[in-house]
Amino acid sequence: MSSPWPHAPATDAHRAAFADAEPRAYWSDTLPDREPHPPLERAVEGDLLIVGGGFTGLWAALHAKERTPGRDVILLEAVRCGDGASSRNGGFLNYSLTHGTDNGRVRFPREIATLERLGAANFDELCADLERYGIEAELELTGELDVAVAAHQLADLEERARVLEEFGQRAELLDETAVRAELRSPLYLAGLWQRSGAALVNPVKLVDGLRRAALAAGVRIFEHSRVRRLRAQGTGVEALTDAGRVRAARVLLATSAYAPLLPAIRRYVAPVYDYALMTEPLDPARLDSIGWRRRQGVGDAGNQFHYYRLSADNRILWGGYDAVYRYGGPVGVEHDEDPATFARLSQNFFTNFPQLEGIRFTHRWGGAIDTCSRFSVFFGRGLGGRAVYALGYTGLGVGASRFGARTALDLLDGASTEATALEFVRSRPVPFPPEPLRSAVIQLTRNRIAAADRTGRRGVWLRTLDRLGLGFDS
Numbered sequence: 001m002s003s004p005w006p007h008a009p010a011t012d013a014h015r016a017a018f019a020d021a022e023p024r025a026y027w028s029d030t031l032p033d034r035e036p037h038p039p040l041e042r043a044v045e046g047d048l049l050i051v052g053g054g055f056t057g058l059w060a061a062l063h064a065k066e067r068t069p070g071r072d073v074i075l076l077e078a079v080r081c082g083d084g085a086s087s088r089n090g091g092f093l094n095y096s097l098t099h100g101t102d103n104g105r106v107r108f109p110r111e112i113a114t115l116e117r118l119g120a121a122n123f124d125e126l127c128a129d130l131e132r133y134g135i136e137a138e139l140e141l142t143g144e145l146d147v148a149v150a151a152h153q154l155a156d157l158e159e160r161a162r163v164l165e166e167f168g169q170r171a172e173l174l175d176e177t178a179v180r181a182e183l184r185s186p187l188y189l190a191g192l193w194q195r196s197g198a199a200l201v202n203p204v205k206l207v208d209g210l211r212r213a214a215l216a217a218g219v220r221i222f223e224h225s226r227v228r229r230l231r232a233q234g235t236g237v238e239a240l241t242d243a244g245r246v247r248a249a250r251v252l253l254a255t256s257a258y259a260p261l262l263p264a265i266r267r268y269v270a271p272v273y274d275y276a277l278m279t280e281p282l283d284p285a286r287l288d289s290i291g292w293r294r295r296q297g298v299g300d301a302g303n304q305f306h307y308y309r310l311s312a313d314n315r316i317l318w319g320g321y322d323a324v325y326r327y328g329g330p331v332g333v334e335h336d337e338d339p340a341t342f343a344r345l346s347q348n349f350f351t352n353f354p355q356l357e358g359i360r361f362t363h364r365w366g367g368a369i370d371t372c373s374r375f376s377v378f379f380g381r382g383l384g385g386r387a388v389y390a391l392g393y394t395g396l397g398v399g400a401s402r403f404g405a406r407t408a409l410d411l412l413d414g415a416s417t418e419a420t421a422l423e424f425v426r427s428r429p430v431p432f433p434p435e436p437l438r439s440a441v442i443q444l445t446r447n448r449i450a451a452a453d454r455t456g457r458r459g460v461w462l463r464t465l466d467r468l469g470l471g472f473d474s
Helices: 012-016 026-030 055-067 101-107 112-132 151-166 176-182 203-216 263-267 284-290 339-352 397-413 437-455 460-468
Strands: 043-051 073-076 092-094 144-148 171-174 190-194 198-200 220-222 229-233 236-240 245-253 270-279 297-300 306-310 316-320 361-371 378-382 387-391
Touching (some): 026 361, 043 055, 055 073, 144 176, 171 176, 176 190, 198 297, 263 378, 270 339, 306 339
Parallel strands (some): 043 245
Antiparallel strands (some): 092 198, 144 190
């Protein structure tokens, strides 16, 4: 029943494997450097202000111009477009809007069929948008492979397969022999290959393609322009940066885990840090030793899970497992490094792929995830309805951010759609408690999740949180 991951400390060899790694996301190396957009250094006016230049903000900017070409759209980004979570993720593109069908069924049982249908349509439309806008994001329609590494996870895979098929997705259960034929690891007991509604992308090429498409559509983009204050002004809003000011009729906030510009957001979002390693490119012999000819994205079936995939040049991205919350939820570059987490990732990598002993990691990085208690995007209003936000994706935002952006636009524009009528859109997550209770609850929950992965049993604490809808995982 126990987890296969080592309990002993990482060795010097595990630490040496990432000691010389570049402390930045590998994806940033796959595009040539560009000149930044100028910072805002004057007063400007527009129809729609978007704060945040990641996936949500850029999808919103692009589709706002697509819907109303004459609308003057201004986007402010604190650093560079895509600098946050949009460039630090694994590039897993999934159709689910609810962080998995199981999570959606528990939290929105009456709406799950609609949410699954809307999610599948969003996935297809996103892929079509990439072609329509000429965004070369290295899209690979490989599906995703969930692997069981403990006996108690086998029943979970069977249930997931049944649910995916129920909602129209193609899923294939693989026994031990079949899953190891796809990808060779001595840990695998079984697998579930989700063959539809899942893909891989290069997230930096996706976010940069969205930036270029938005720019071509006429969006005004200002980088290195952190919004310090947001307030109602007349019938619109005013945003103040260090050197400039924007006045607009409406504002869409796409700030992810960063400091909220509306106080109410703080109750719902807990910034949790996720970390990843990237190997050097695998030569043909090493690649042949693990198989992986169909290049699926992979994830463990546990609560504390790793996610991993191949890059276009056959590196392995290996991330996840630890979800690090620090007291008060600080977000900053000083938290992008976590040697203890990198050591655990390295140790677990070689446990999963012992045949790759001696390989080096060339990049290591971390970034904050905008976790909320329901694990999926939520929406809200502020400033008398002049501001709308879409936040809380909790790590599956590559695909869901497009839906989040379009739905937030609908709310701002007062449009009545199938999505805006859903409880999924109209409701909020259960708020996190304030500090110091927030840290205590999260750390206790992490401890109990680790215990559940070892034993296969969710204890009293996790079952209580399940009933309250106050969730947390890695």
